[in-house]
Each structure stands twice: as C-alpha cells, then as structure tokens.
Amino acid sequence: MRMETIETAAARYSRGAMLFHWLIALLIVGNVLGAWFSEDLPKPDRAAIMALHKAVGISVLALTLARIAWRLMHRPPPMIETLKAWETALAKVTHWLFYILMLALPLTGWAFVSAASKGKPVSIFGLFEVPALPVTLNKATAGTFNDLHSTLGWLIVALLGLHVAGALKHQFVDHDGTLRRMIPFLK
Ligand code: HEM
Numbered sequence: 396m397r398m399e400t401i402e403t404a405a406a407r408y409s410r411g412a413m414l415f416h417w418l419i420a421l422l423i424v425g426n427v428l429g430a431w432f433s434e435d436l437p438k439p440d441r442a443a444i445m446a447l448h449k450a451v452g453i454s455v456l457a458l459t460l461a462r463i464a465w466r467l468m469h470r471p472p473p474m475i476e477t478l479k480a481w482e483t484a485l486a487k488v489t490h491w492l493f494y495i496l497m498l499a500l501p502l503t504g505w506a507f508v509s510a511a512s513k514g515k516p517v518s519i520f521g522l523f524e525v526p527a528l529p530v531t532l533n534k535a536t537a538g539t540f541n542d543l544h545s546t547l548g549w550l551i552v553a554l555l556g557l558h559v560a561g562a563l564k565h566q567f568v569d570h571d572g573t574l575r576r577m578i579p580f581l582k
C-alpha cells in the first residue's frame with residue numbers, strides 16, 4: 396500500500412506546466428489584491444495600480460492561451476490512483492472552471508474598459524497597446540461587464556479557497572503527494 400502511494404505520487408507535472416501554473420497564479424492573486432486594496436487610494440495612485448492591473452490581466456489572457464495550447468500538446472500526469480471518485484471529479488471540475496475564469500476574467504475586464512473609455516486602446520506596461528474590444532461603447536454595456544468582472548473576481552477567489560483547501564488536505568491529511576506533483580523543489 397505504501398509502495399503504491401509512493402509510485403503514483405511520483406508522476407509529476409512537467410516543469411513547463413509548473414511554470415505556467417505558478418506564474419499565472421501569482422499574477423491573478425496580485426491582480427485581485429491590487430484591485431481590492433487600491434480602492435480607497437488617492438486617484439493618481441489608484442490609476443497607476445489599475446494601469447498595471449489591466450496590463451497584467453491581458454498578460455494572463457495571453458499566458459492562458461499559451462498554457463492551453465501547451466497543455467493540449469503535453470498530457471498532464473494521471474490523477475493519483477488513491478483518490479476517491481468524488482475527489483477526482485471535484486478536482487477536474489475545479490481545474491476546468493479555473494481555465495474558464497482565466498479567460499473570462501481578463502475578457503470581461505477588457506470589455507468593460509473598452510466600453511467605459513469609448514474605445515481607447517489599453518497600454519501594456521507602456522510598451523505597446525492592444526485595441527479596445529468591439530463592444531457597444533456605452534455606459535450600460537460598461538456597467539454589465541463591470542458587474543460580470545467583479546462577480547467573476549469573487550468566483551475565482553472562492554475557487555482558489557477550495558483549490559488550496561484540497562491541496563492542503565491531500566498534503567497534511569491524506570499524505571498522498573498531490574502538492575509535490577506541482578512544486579518543483581518538493582521531492
Ligand atoms: C489563482 C491561483 C491558482 C490557479 C488559477 C490554479 C489553477 C490550477 C489548475 C488549472 C490546475 C490543473 C492543471 C492541469 O491539469 O492543467 C492546478 C493544479 C494544481 N494546483 Fe493550482 N492554481 C492556483 C493556485 C494554487 C495554489 C496556491 C496551490 C497550493 C497551495 C495550488 C496547488 C495545485 C496543485 C497541487 C495542483 C495539482 C493537482 C493534481 O495533481 O491534480 N494551486 N491549479
């Protein structure tokens with residue numbers, strides 16, 4: 396039994412998968428914290444943080460598209476065999492929802508800013524610009540995308556809570572090596 400646990404846990408995500416996972420996770424957490432905690436700052440400070448937020452968000456969109464293409468070409472390791480059927484199902488649903496949110500969050504943010512700014516392009520770290528999305532340029536559309544964007548923001552935070560709780564449960568309760576599959580320096 397012990398041997399079997401060690402063997403199944405030995406199948407790890409590749410370095411590329413880990414790099415995508417941790418880079419995108421960091422950018423998303425930074426973006427949520429940046430948006431939430433800059434709300435009451437003076438206007439110029441808030442604007443500077445939100446300019447970063449937009450560029451980071453669009454980078455997450457690009458990275459996620461690359462990650463999905465990359466994942467289609469590199470099979471992830473099989474799920475750990477000792478997981479119960481409901482655990483496998485919950486993990487899979489969580490992962491799929493993450494991929495959907497990693498696309499939908501930046502897209503709704505981008506659509507909101509496009510409508511609110513009447514079609515102004517978005518600066519990416521002052522290096523180059525991406526054009527506004529072709530959405531109806533009025534207040535109502537901006538409001539709809541703004542609401543969607545903040546609802547999805549809450550959703551990804553809730554999903555992250557579930558995801559981290561799962562990772563910690565498998566690490567400290569089940570001891571099945573799940574966390575090790577995604578952390579480069581955990582052997
Ligand atoms: C916003 C932040 C995060 C996002 C969007 C995210 C997303 C994902 C996704 C999509 C997968 C599935 C990868 C695939 O098979 O294609 C995954 C796997 C994983 N994540 Fe995260 N993650 C985040 C943060 C974290 C954190 C903070 C931890 C650790 C506490 C963590 C631990 C893991 C582990 C251990 C796996 C592998 C699960 C398995 O073996 O089935 N993740 N994550």
Ligand code: HEM
Pocket residue numbers: 422423426427430431445448449450451452453455500501502503504505506508517541544545548549551
């Ligand atoms: C990783 C992707 C992104 C995440 C996780 C994210 C998350 C968030 C969160 C949590 C908020 C706070 C919402 C609230 O008021 O409760 C927010 C606000 C905002 N986001 Fe994003 N966002 C992302 C991408 C983008 C992109 C790509 C843009 C635009 C190009 C954008 C533009 C905005 C703007 C302008 C606000 C402020 C809304 C307001 O002041 O009412 N976001 N975002």
